[in-house]
Amino acid sequence: MNSWKVPLADVTLGPEETAAVTEVLQSGWLSMGPKTQEFEDRFATFLGVKHAFAVANGTAALHLACEVLGLGPGDEVLCPALTFVASANAILYTGARPVFVDITGPHDLNLSVSDAAAKVSERTRAIMVVHYGGYPGDMDAVAALARRCGLKIIEDCAHAPGAVYHAAQGPRLAGALSDVGCFSFFANKNLTTGEGGMVVTDDDDLAGKIRTARSHGMTTLTWDRHRGHSFSYDVVARGYNYRLDELRSALGLVQLRKLTSANARRRELTEAYRAQLQDLDRLEIPFRDAPAGSAHHLFPILLKEPSPRADFMAALARQGIQTSIHYPPVHRFSYYQKLWDAGHDHRLPRTEKIASRLVTLPLFPSLTRGQLDAVVAAVCGYWR
Ligand SMILES: Cc1ncc(COP(=O)(O)O)c(C=O)c1O
Numbered sequence: 412m413n414s415w416k417v418p419l420a421d422v423t424l425g426p427e428e429t430a431a432v433t434e435v436l437q438s439g440w441l442s443m444g445p446k447t448q449e450f451e452d453r454f455a456t457f458l459g460v461k462h463a464f465a466v467a468n469g470t471a472a473l474h475l476a477c478e479v480l481g482l483g484p485g486d487e488v489l490c491p492a493l494t495f496v497a498s499a500n501a502i503l504y505t506g507a508r509p510v511f512v513d514i515t516g517p518h519d520l521n522l523s524v525s526d527a528a529a530k531v532s533e534r535t536r537a538i539m540v541v542h543y544g545g546y547p548g549d550m551d552a553v554a555a556l557a558r559r560c561g562l563k564i565i566e567d568c569a570h571a572p573g574a575v576y577h578a579a580q581g582p583r584l585a586g587a588l589s590d591v592g593c594f595s596f597f598a599n600k601n602l603t604t605g606e607g608g609m610v611v612t613d614d615d616d617l618a619g620k621i622r623t624a625r626s627h628g629m630t631t632l633t634w635d636r637h638r639g640h641s642f643s644y645d646v647v648a649r650g651y652n653y654r655l656d657e658l659r660s661a662l663g664l665v666q667l668r669k670l671t672s673a674n675a676r677r678r679e680l681t682e683a684y685r686a687q688l689q690d691l692d693r694l695e696i697p698f699r700d701a702p703a704g705s706a707h708h709l710f711p712i713l714l715k716e717p718s719p720r721a722d723f724m725a726a727l728a729r730q731g732i733q734t735s736i737h738y739p740p741v742h743r744f745s746y747y748q749k750l751w752d753a754g755h756d757h758r759l760p761r762t763e764k765i766a767s768r769l770v771t772l773p774l775f776p777s778l779t780r781g782q783l784d785a786v787v788a789a790v791c792g793y794w795r
Contacts, residue, residue, distance in 0.1 A: 416731030420599040431661040450660040462618035469595025470606035473501030476591035479620035482507040489538040491522040492740040524552040537563040542571035545706030552580035562591035575704035604659035675708035676776040710774040718768040
């Protein structure tokens with residue numbers, strides 16, 4: 412499907428996925444129904460949470476999280492700038508404002524909890540943790556800050572399905588460490604349904620609100636009415652059409668079964684990259700000393716200054732190797748700069764220092780050792 416010798420990411424879909432989607436097509440029921448219910452049940456069991464709600468995409472998941480936590484105009488939410496723009500956009504949808512938090516450092520690209528603490532104001536209501544690249548943030552410290560300041564916690568787990576965090580009380584999966592966990596099943600993610608997402612929570616009250624808000628604020632679903640369980644409905648809240656369909660849920664069920672082994676393969680490949688690149692004095696490798704448990708969604712490297720990034724990426728592209736940047740920091744986008752002009756203080760020295768040096772190398776479960784060796788050779792060869 413693509414012309415790269417080594418693409419940045421690739422999906423692994425087999426006959427199981429084809430059979431699962433075909434079965435749904437043959438069933439004649441395409442919109443949210445039994446497959447979605449099964450996907451939600453299995454996802455909740457996998458994570459060890461009480462409730463999981465399948466949604467249209469990860470952005471919808473984040474928006475629902477912000478909405479049901481009651482965020483609105485005048486509220487502030489702590490959020491890293493080194494993330495995909497969807498994390499911050501979801502906060503803006505509610506009328507609340509993201510207050511950008513710096514990274515911990517070049518070795519750990521997750522948000523700095525001490526910088527987050529320094530940015531708490533009387534308007535701060537929540538903190539959104541993004542487990543960058545699949546590496547869990549420091550959730551014990553986040554939980555302590557949240558307790559101290561009365562904040563809600565949202566986890567953006569777009570990169571982290573299956574990531575394990577070794578909390579003080581024992582290991583838990585990313586998404587199960589906060590008030591609401593949000594997942595993306597976009598095509599380049601560890602678990603994909605093309606477009607899709609999941610919202611998870613242990614809180615019964617929040618779960619009720621998510622269930623309602625996901626489907627127009629209505630009290631019953633088309634599927635309930637189809638089964639004769641209900642003939643009418645009320646609308647009890649502001650709602651959206653953020654539902655997932657049966658085709659994607661069937662795909663998700665198969666992908667969920669493959670997730671643990673796919674993540675293990677990502678770990679092996681990450682270790683191979685690290686072993687081969689660690690002595691190269693032209694770059695740093697973030698998360699090298701991170702505790703075990705990452706979902707290894709990304710393999711980022713940091714070029715040493717002065718950074719030849721554009722030239723480096725072009726040199727790899729000429730050899731058929733696709734690279735990317737995760738991410739251009741959100742506070743630098745012109746739209747967000749305007750928010751800054753409107754009185755927001757975005758001093759993020761550590762994010763600024765690494766932003767122009769970050770490059771993401773190809774990583775996906777079906778990456779072959781030959782492809783990985785070609786990437787390593789191209790990276791090392793750049794400086795020869
Ligand atoms: C960190 C992060 N948050 C949120 C999203 C949004 O997910 P989606 O594309 O499914 O809306 C993505 C990915 O696309 C992401 O990488």
